[in-house]
Amino acid sequence: MKNKEPLKSFNPDTDPLISVKNLQKNFKGLHALNGVSLDIYKGDVIFVVGPSGSGKSTFLRCLNRLEEPSGGEVYFEGVEITDRNVDINKHRQKMGMVFQQFNLFPHMTVLKNMTQAPVKLQHIPKADAEAEAMKLLERVGLADRANSYPNQLSGGQKQRIAIVRALCMKPDVMLFDEPTSALDPEMVGEVLQVMRGLAEEKMTMVVVTHEMAFAREVASKIVFMAEGQILESGTPDEFFNHPKTDRLKQFLDKIL
Amino acid sequence: MNIFSVMGEDISNFFQQFGNDFYLNFVKNARWKYLVNGLGVTLKVTLFAVLIGIALGFLVAIIRSTHDKAGTMSSLLKFVLNVLNFICNVYLTVIRGTPVLVQLLIIYFVIFASVRIDKSFVAIVAFGVNSGAYVAEIVRGGIMSIDQGQFEAGRSLGFNFAQTMWYIIIPQTFKNVLPALGNEFIVLLKETSVAGYIALEDLTKGGDIIRSQTFSALMPLLAVAAIYLLMVVILSRLQKLLERRLRSSEK
Numbered sequence: 001m002k003n004k005e006p007l008k009s010f011n012p013d014t015d016p017l018i019s020v021k022n023l024q025k026n027f028k029g030l031h032a033l034n035g036v037s038l039d040i041y042k043g044d045v046i047f048v049v050g051p052s053g054s055g056k057s058t059f060l061r062c063l064n065r066l067e068e069p070s071g072g073e074v075y076f077e078g079v080e081i082t083d084r085n086v087d088i089n090k091h092r093q094k095m096g097m098v099f100q101q102f103n104l105f106p107h108m109t110v111l112k113n114m115t116q117a118p119v120k121l122q123h124i125p126k127a128d129a130e131a132e133a134m135k136l137l138e139r140v141g142l143a144d145r146a147n148s149y150p151n152q153l154s155g156g157q158k159q160r161i162a163i164v165r166a167l168c169m170k171p172d173v174m175l176f177d178e179p180t181s182a183l184d185p186e187m188v189g190e191v192l193q194v195m196r197g198l199a200e201e202k203m204t205m206v207v208v209t210h211e212m213a214f215a216r217e218v219a220s221k222i223v224f225m226a227e228g229q230i231l232e233s234g235t236p237d238e239f240f241n242h243p244k245t246d247r248l249k250q251f252l253d254k255i256l
Numbered sequence: 257m258n259i260f261s262v263m264g265e266d267i268s269n270f271f272q273q274f275g276n277d278f279y280l281n282f283v284k285n286a287r288w289k290y291l292v293n294g295l296g297v298t299l300k301v302t303l304f305a306v307l308i309g310i311a312l313g314f315l316v317a318i319i320r321s322t323h324d325k326a327g328t329m330s331s332l333l334k335f336v337l338n339v340l341n342f343i344c345n346v347y348l349t350v351i352r353g354t355p356v357l358v359q360l361l362i363i364y365f366v367i368f369a370s371v372r373i374d375k376s377f378v379a380i381v382a383f384g385v386n387s388g389a390y391v392a393e394i395v396r397g398g399i400m401s402i403d404q405g406q407f408e409a410g411r412s413l414g415f416n417f418a419q420t421m422w423y424i425i426i427p428q429t430f431k432n433v434l435p436a437l438g439n440e441f442i443v444l445l446k447e448t449s450v451a452g453y454i455a456l457e458d459l460t461k462g463g464d465i466i467r468s469q470t471f472s473a474l475m476p477l478l479a480v481a482a483i484y485l486l487m488v489v490i491l492s493r494l495q496k497l498l499e500r501r502l503r504s505s506e507k
């Protein structure tokens with residue numbers, strides 16, 4: 001498979017990093033996504049919220065084709081990655097993903113978890129990859145756990161490792177699917193702290209979460225989904241203080 | 257005569273008889289060599305058959321679970337996969353649906369009929385191919401039992417399907433199925449005892465040769481049984497040890 005080049009030259013400062021056009025996803029008759037369109041620019045911190053089953057995870061997972069869209073297009077850095085002939089593995093290297101269940105590799109040490117992909121896929125010398133991993137570990141306060149195995153870590157530690165594991169690939173965007181939902185309450189803070197740091201460094205992020213206070217604090221834009229569609233999107237202020245649709249008003253009433 | 261001297265006489269008779277039998281069956285004409293050489297053959301056949309079984313089993317299991325998981329791929333690849341999967345299914349059905357002895361006889365008298373070939377090689381092929389079918393189902397179960405999230409995490413980092421299998425899924429599967437693979441080794445060790453049907457002089461056949469020469473069945477056959485038992489006990493111990501080490505490497 002060859003890599004499809006962008007049709008025109010992609011300008012990261014003016015063109016959307018990710019452009020989603022009329023995205024559809026059917027699960028055997030069930031319409032999980034009904035035409036979702038969204039432009040995500042470099043440095044955006046997009047929060048996706050909405051009731052359970054509204055298609056938030058499906059949307060996020062379609063962005064790196066972990067879920068295969070049934071229709072519509074996703075452009076990433078100017079390349080249509082929903083094109084079947086595109087080498088999706090190449091593009092996924094630039095899209096970090098963090099899962100609710102951490103999904104660390106239990107048979108590898110923390111350091112190996114982090115360096116495996118850069119070493120094997122980007123052919124970075126092992127020593128360099130490890131130095132980079134140690135730097136990231138220090139940043140999230142887990143340098144002393146480099147040689148631990150995942151099952152020796154707490155949930156909060158696991159998720160922080162999962163984040164830096166994705167960062168080791170030097171991604172251009174980070175996708176988060178409810179990164180704190182599987183955590184004990186006292187561990188949520190440490191993970192949000194890491195994400196806050198990323199947002200401050202202008203990392204482009206798409207975050208599915210139920211942490212409304214956190215969304216209000218760090219989002220550049222909040223997207224409200226229901227029944228497989230984006231019903232409303234705007235700044236945190238517009239979202240919380242001036243909701244336009246009844247659906248969003250109901251949703252906010254229920255959760256705030 | 258009191259009862260103790262009668263018993264004493266019996267006991268000394270017994271030991272004398274035992275000594276004679278032992279001498280006849282194992283020492284005379286260096287008959288013990290039938291057992292030692294036979295054990296060597298049995299271990300050799302088992303070891304190589306297990307290796308073939310594991311290789312074949314993993315291959316078949318990977319093909320089958322790739323086929324089951326197959327998401328997006330070109331239609332040519334899908335076609336190839338369908339064909340491979342079909343072949344695997346036929347292999348599994350035939351091997352698991354017929355006795356291993358029949359398979360051994362067919363491979364020796366039909367498939368290798370026209371060539372002069374080392375009998376232990378035939379046995380290795382037959383038991384390896386047989387074992388592969390059972391290992392395949394063990395490994396497939398092992399692959400299926402791995403959390404889908406592991407697969408997704410690998411793919412999301414940019415590993416392709418094969419790399420995700422190789423770096424992430426297979427190592428975990430291997431660890432999970434190791435106890436079952438150990439059992440397979442033990443089962444195979446005992447199953448190879450039918451290799452005498454193609455006149456391969458394995459451990460069982462060795463004992464049987466002694467029996468046919470000395471016309472005493474008890475001692476050579478008990479010796480054969482004892483050696484199998486000892487092997488199995490040792491293997492079970494090793495298996496436990498290995499499992500414990502693997503487990504502690506994650507603690």
Ligand SMILES: Nc1ncnc2c1ncn2[C@@H]1O[C@H](COP(=O)(O)OP(=O)(O)OP(=O)(O)O)[C@@H](O)[C@H]1O
Pocket residue numbers: 027030031032050051052053054055056057058059
């Ligand atoms: N693999 C799948 N097979 C069939 N249906 C699915 C699958 N994944 C999701 N769905 C369905 O698609 C719809 C959207 O699911 P999705 O997981 O995207 O919702 P969500 O907004 O992330 O919900 P939650 O907040 O509970 O995580 C739901 O009705 C769900 O049952």
Ligand SMILES: [Mg+2]
Pocket residue numbers: 056057058178
């Ligand atoms: Mg979800």
